[in-house]
Amino acid sequence: ETGVTQTPRHLVMGMTNKKSLKCEQHLGHNAMYWYKQSAKKPLELMFVYSLEERVENNSVPSRFSPECPNSSHLFLHLHTLQPEDSALYLCASSQDLNRGSSYNEQFFGPGTRLTVL
Amino acid sequence: AQSVTQLDSQVPVFEEAPVELRCNYSSSVSVYLFWYVQYPNQGLQLLLKYLSGSTLVKGINGFEAEFNKSQTSFHLRKPSVHISDTAEYFCAVTASGSRLTFGEGTQLTVNP
Numbered sequence: 001e002t003g004v005t006q007t008p009r010h011l012v013m014g015m016t017n018k019k020s021l022k023c024e025q026h027l028g029h030n031a032m033y034w035y036k037q038s039a040k041k042p043l044e045l046m047f048v049y050s051l052e053e054r055v056e057n058n059s060v061p062s063r064f065s066p067e068c069p070n071s072s073h074l075f076l077h078l079h080t081l082q083p084e085d086s087a088l089y090l091c092a093s094s095q096d097l098n099r100g101s102s103y104n105e106q107f108f109g110p111g112t113r114l115t116v117l
Numbered sequence: 118a119q120s121v122t123q124l125d126s127q128v129p130v131f132e133e134a135p136v137e138l139r140c141n142y143s144s145s146v147s148v149y150l151f152w153y154v155q156y157p158n159q160g161l162q163l164l165l166k167y168l169s170g171s172t173l174v175k176g177i178n179g180f181e182a183e184f185n186k187s188q189t190s191f192h193l194r195k196p197s198v199h200i201s202d203t204a205e206y207f208c209a210v211t212a213s214g215s216r217l218t219f220g221e222g223t224q225l226t227v228n229p
Contacts (some may be wrong), residue, residue: 004160042221043207073212090160094217103149103168104211108160 002026004109006091013081021076021112023091031096032074033106034066036095037088049074050096082115088113119144119210123220131228132200138193138223140208151209151217152182161207167191170189178202203227 004025013019026033034046048056049068063085065077074091092106124139142148149168153161165176174182183192191208208220 006160026169043219045216048216088158092161103213104215104217105149105151105166106217108153108162110160111158113158 004091004093004107005107006089006112008112009110010113012117013078014117015081015083017081018077018079019102020078021089021091021114022076023076023109025074025091025093025107025109027073027093027107029093029095029107030071031094032068032071033092033094034074034076035090035092037090037111047076050113061115078114081114083116086114086116119148119212119218120213121207121208121210121218123223125223126221127224127226128140129226129228130198133197135196136194136198136202136225138208138225139189140193140220142189142191142208142210144189144210144212146212148212150182150212151211152176152180152191152193153207153219154178155205155207155222157175157204159220164193164206166199197229198225200227200229211229 007022031050036044041053046060047066052068063080069077088111090111091109094106120143122141151166166173167174167184169176174176175181180195181209203226205222205224207222209217211217211222
């Protein structure tokens with residue numbers, strides 16, 4: 001596998017379910033990101049991890065819980081979601097600022113299309 | 118902090134016509150600029166980037182963009198589009214020490 005991979009590609013869940021999204025990067029990067037992309041809305045940055053430490057959490061509801069066990073893997077744990085959480089969830093990675101890169105070029109995975117019923 | 122404005126949310130064109138997707142940015146420091154493309158139900162793919170040097174940047178699939186510092190613009194162009202170029206295009210800006218900031222996207226639709 002190369003680049004950034006995400007599984008599953010599609011997920012349908014009920015509001016009472018618990019599920020997890022997985023992201024893996026094979027680029028040797030040290031920063032990872034979760035974005036939410038809803039129809040007709042701009043990309044929303046949800047979380048940023050740098051060297052497995054969460055460095056940014058942009059007012060995301062607690063029903064979304066990220067986990068970064070190492071610099072290659074990132075998870076997004078989901079529980080008691082709402083229908084308005086249906087969206088494309090994108091993972092990205094980069095070399096983080098001041099740790100090997102002066103600019104923040106991000107590489108994206110294909111996304112997980114989430115539908116909450 | 119930086120900001121990006123994509124001036125057109127939708128751009129419909131006919132096949133083989135030229136196209137320009139407009140992007141303006143705001144920053145008080147030197148910037149690095151990117152264009153990403155997103156095909157339906159896929160993630161974002163880097164189309165091209167401006168880091169330094171020549172202001173005309175060539176990317177994949179025949180696209181190019183020109184960095185204009187005086188007008189704070191980074192417009193994307195292609196001389197002749199194909200049906201397969203139908204996608205959403207995102208302009209993004211970053212500066213040294215800052216995270217990537219995306220524009221709201223421009224939907225390019227190429228009609229036969």
